[in-house]
Amino acid sequence: MTQRVSVEDVERVAELAHLELAADETSGMLHDLNAILDYVAELNELDTSGVAPLAQVSELEGGSGAGLLREDRLRPSLERTSVMPLAPESNGIFFKVPKVIER
Secondary structure, eight states, X not given: OOOOOOHHHHHHHHHHTXXXXXXXXXHHXXXXXXXXXXXXXXXXXXXXXXXXXXXXXXXXXXXXXXXXXXXXXXXXOOOHHXXXXXXXXXXXXXXXXXXXXXX
8 A cells, every 4th residue: 555645635736736626526536546546556566677668669679660650751831921810819920829827
């Protein structure tokens, strides 16, 4: 069993994520987070001493990556003069979008 998540931990994480949790949601989240940590602890018990670290799936043995990803090709992009007039708001050079982060 791993270190348990407390109600205070759940409330702090919700605050950091800008989530408003109801009381019944807090208890559900508490259960879910503890279940996740229990599963991670179970994974930590596996012997991975013979497994090489992996950063990309294309690094897998026999998977040189060739054929898995498309070839990069230089292609022309859209003309700014034809796209900017279609935008709801722009300054002629960039699209203007609504602010999404309030803090």
